Amino acid sequence: MPTTRTEHDSLGEIDIPADRLWGAQTQRALAHFAVGREKMPREILGAYALIKKACALANAQLGEIAPQQAALIVRVCDEILGGRLDGHFPLPPWISGSGTQFNMNVNEVIANRASELDNEPVGSHSPLHPNDHVNRSQSSNDTFPTALHVASALTLQRVLLPALQQLEFACAHKAALWAGLVKVGRTHLMDAVPMTAGQEWSAFASQLAACRADVEHARAGLYPLPLGGTALGTGIGAPPRFAALAVNQLANFSGLPFSVADNRFALQASHDALARVSAALRTLAGVLFKIANDIRLLASGPLCGFAELILPENEPGSSIMPGKVNPTQCEMLAMVALQAMANDHAVALGNAAGMLQLNVYKPLIGRNLIESANLLGEAMASFRQYLVDGCVPDETRLADYSDRALMRVTALSVHIGYEKAAQIARLALTRRVPLRDAALELGVAPELFDRVCDAYRMTQPPDA
Incomplete structure (x- = not known):
C-alpha cells in the first residue's frame, strides 16, 4: 500500500500521508508552522464542527448546496464532535492570525471523510469540495471569531x-x-479587633459571587456572532438570509442564545467581547489568588505558624522531612491564578493589536482565553473538593488567640478615650499580662470591661 497520496490546491500538488484525512493546505501548514508542541484547543475544533453543521443546513435550505451534500457534512461534523477524527487535526495555535489554516483543515477533513463515506477516493473532492461546498458562504475571517x-x-x-x-x-x-x-x-498582618471565622469566609463567598456575576455578564457579550460577514463583514459571497439561518441552527445545536451581530465589521476587526471575558477571568484569578494565600497563611504551622485552620492531609509534603504536610491545593490554585493573569495580558495585547478590518491575533486570543477558563474551572473544582470541603478550624487555637488579643481595647476607647485605651494596651503588652488585668490596674471598672470587651459582642454590628 502507498504511504502517501497526492493532492493539490491553488499552489500545486503536494504529498500527504495516506492515512490522514487532511488536505493540501493543512499539509503546507504543517511544514510552515512547526511551532510549539500543543495543538489548537479541542474546544475550538468542536465549535467549528457546530458551525460547519449549521452552515451546511443553511446553505441547503437556500439551495447553495444539495441536501445530500449537507447531510454528509452534518454526519462528519457529528463524528468530529464525538472525537472519532481527532487525529486528523494536527495544527498548533501558532498559525496565520486569521486562523485560515485551521479552517481549511476542518474543511479538508470533512470533504475527505465524505469521500470515504461515499466510496470515492480520498482527495478526489467528490462529492464535497473543501472550499466550494464545506466552506460555502463562509470565510476564515468570520468563522474563526465565531468559533472563538x-x-x-x-x-x-x-x-x-x-x-x-x-x-x-x-x-x-x-x-x-x-x-x-x-x-x-x-x-x-498585625492583630486587630475580633471577628468570626464565619465573617472571614463570608468575604470569600461574596467575592466569588461578584466574580460569577461579572463572568455571566461578560459571557452575554459572546452571543452576537460575526458569522455571515465573510471576508470583511459585508457578507460578500453569502446569500441573503444565510447568516440568520446559520446562526439560528447554531443556537439550536449549542443551546445558547446566539444571534447575528448588529455590526459584523466590529467583531471581525476587534475582539472586545473576548477581551472582556478574559478581564473577568483575570479578576476571578486575583480573588482566587488572595483566597489561596489567605488560607495557607491561616493554616501555617502546625506548631510555629498561625495554625488556625487544619487542612486535609492529601499527600506527604516533603521527600526529606518526615511527617510534613504542605498546603499544596493552595499552591496549585495560586499558580493557576497567575497563569490566568498572564493569559489575560496576552489577550489584551492581542486584541489591541488588531489593524484595519481584521484582527490577526485570533488564535492567540482564543488559545489563552480557553486555557484560562479550563484551568480556573478545574483548579476551583479541585480546591473545593480537596481543601475547602475538608478543612476545619482549630477552635482551641482560635480561643487562645482571641483571649490574648490586645485590640479588644478598641471597644473601651469610646468610654475612656483613645489615649487611656492605648496605655492599657501598652501595659498589657509590656508586662505580658491579660488585657483585663491591665485595664483594671489603670482604673477601668470590672463590669465595664466585661460588658464592652466581650469578643463575640464586638463582632456584631451595632444594629444587630
Missing part, C-alpha cells in the same frame, strides 16, 4: 461557571457553619 465565541461560551458554561458556583457555595457553607466562632482579625 462559541468555544468560549460553552467552556464557561460547562467548566468554569459550575466550578465557580460550587466553590462559592462551599465557602458560604463554611461561613454559616462558623458564624459564631470568634477569632482575632488582622490588618497589616
